[in-house]
Amino acid sequence: GESVGLHLPTLSVQEGDNSIINCAYSNSASDYFIWYKQESGKGPQFIIDIRSNMDKRQGQRVTVLLNKTVKHLSLQIAATQPGDSAVYFCALKGTTDSWGKLQFGAGTQVVVTP
Amino acid sequence: KAGVTQTPRYLIKTRGQQVTLSCSPISGHRSVSWYQQTPGQGLQFLFEYFSETQRNKGNFPGRFSGRQFSNSRSEMNVSTLELGDSALYLCASSFGTGGNSPLHFGNGTRLTVT
Numbered sequence: 107g108e109s110v111g112l113h114l115p116t117l118s119v120q121e122g123d124n125s126i127i128n129c130a131y132s133n134s135a136s137d138y139f140i141w142y143k144q145e146s147g148k149g150p151q152f153i154i155d156i157r158s159n160m161d162k163r164q165g166q167r168v169t170v171l172l173n174k175t176v177k178h179l180s181l182q183i184a185a186t187q188p189g190d191s192a193v194y195f196c197a198l199k200g201t202t203d204s205w206g207k208l209q210f211g212a213g214t215q216v217v218v219t220p
Numbered sequence: 221k222a223g224v225t226q227t228p229r230y231l232i233k234t235r236g237q238q239v240t241l242s243c244s245p246i247s248g249h250r251s252v253s254w255y256q257q258t259p260g261q262g263l264q265f266l267f268e269y270f271s272e273t274q275r276n277k278g279n280f281p282g283r284f285s286g287r288q289f290s291n292s293r294s295e296m297n298v299s300t301l302e303l304g305d306s307a308l309y310l311c312a313s314s315f316g317t318g319g320n321s322p323l324h325f326g327n328g329t330r331l332t333v334t
Contacts (some may be wrong), residue, residue, distance in 0.1 A: 206253035206268030
């Protein structure tokens with residue numbers, strides 16, 4: 107069946123370093139990918155998204171890379187700050203699914219150390 | 221612009237009871253989706269409503285239902301509550317059509333079933 111997985115459950119990063127969070131997916135019929143950040147007691151917060159016709163997209167301090175050949179998605183956070191400590195989820199939308207239906211990965215806990 | 225608003229934030233119910241959760245989407249958003257988040261299963265799609273019509277439904281029993289009103293506000297209902305229904309219920313809204321239409325989540329309703 108469909109699966110969206112994350113390579114590491116916990117990522118410890120030193121403040122100021124770059125973070126890379128990885129996500130593997132199995133459904134090649136996915137046309138939209140999105141990263142969320144969830145802090146304790148809050149709902150997931152949109153970070154950045156990318157369509158399947160793109161390989162890379164940049165935002166403020168964040169970059170998403172999509173490799174459709176190996177079905178891999180990554181989120182890079184530049185100059186990680188203490189406020190980046192949270193759980194990060196990747197999610198995807200199937201080609202035949204509507205915009206409101208996303209499949210989420212298990213999440214990666216990012217811990218930023220001083 | 222106000223974000224997605226969910227009420228109440230916390231609920232405690234007894235097995236066998238029913239519960240109704242409410243969601244007000246971001247102004248202008250016509251699509252509302254509901255997700256269940258648990259430590260064991262992660263984020264799972266419940267259903268999506270667009271212009272008062274259910275556009276998609278996840279793999280949940282019929283005890284879970286929802287509706288959307290003409291002002292795009294949505295409610296979900298869970299009848300005959302079971303202990304396993306204890307979870308964070310998240311509502312998300314989006315434009316639902318057109319180009320990239322990322323979901324924006326509320327902070328959820330924490331339901332505890334005793």
